[in-house]
Amino acid sequence: MSLILIDTNVFLELLLGRKRAEECERLLDLVSKGEIEAVVTHFSVHALEAILKDSEALILLLRNIQYSSGLYVYSTDLTEEEAIAIVSQKMGRDFDDSLQYYVAKKLGAECIVSFDKHFDGLDIPRVEPKHILERTRKR
Incomplete structure (x- = not known):
C-alpha cells in the first residue's frame, strides 16, 4: 500500500468517541x-487544535502525531493556498476539501481516507478506515 491522506474527520471520530471511533x-x-x-x-492539525477544548487531549493528540x-504532516504555503482557492472555485468545492485533495494529488496519495462524501467522484478515491483495515488484513 502506498501513501494515504487522512482527513480531519477520521481523527475527530476517534477524539469525540463517535460510533466509528474503534475503526479509526x-x-x-x-x-x-x-x-x-x-x-x-x-490545516487538519490546526482544525483539530481549534475544535478540542480539553488541553490534555490536545497535548496527547499532538504528541501522537509528532x-x-x-x-x-504536510504544510501548505501561501502560494499553494492561492492555487487551492482557485481550484476550489473552479471545482465548486469548499476550501478545506480542496486543500485535502490538492495535497493528496501533489503527494501521489493512493486515496483519501474520510467519511466525507464530498470527496466522492474525484480522480483520487475516497475510502473509509474500514476499507484500509480490510486491505491490510488480506496481506
Missing part, C-alpha cells in the same frame, strides 16, 4: 507503528 483508532494505530504510510495536512512512525 485501529487505522491510526497501524499508522503510528509505521505499518501504513500516511499524511495529514497541517511521534507516529508512519504519519507525515
Whole structure:
C-alpha cells in the first residue's frame, strides 16, 4: 500500500468517541507503528487544535502525531493556498476539501481516507478506515 491522506474527520471520530471511533483508532494505530504510510495536512492539525477544548487531549493528540512512525504532516504555503482557492472555485468545492485533495494529488496519495462524501467522484478515491483495515488484513 502506498501513501494515504487522512482527513480531519477520521481523527475527530476517534477524539469525540463517535460510533466509528474503534475503526479509526485501529487505522491510526497501524499508522503510528509505521505499518501504513500516511499524511495529514497541517490545516487538519490546526482544525483539530481549534475544535478540542480539553488541553490534555490536545497535548496527547499532538504528541501522537509528532511521534507516529508512519504519519507525515504536510504544510501548505501561501502560494499553494492561492492555487487551492482557485481550484476550489473552479471545482465548486469548499476550501478545506480542496486543500485535502490538492495535497493528496501533489503527494501521489493512493486515496483519501474520510467519511466525507464530498470527496466522492474525484480522480483520487475516497475510502473509509474500514476499507484500509480490510486491505491490510488480506496481506
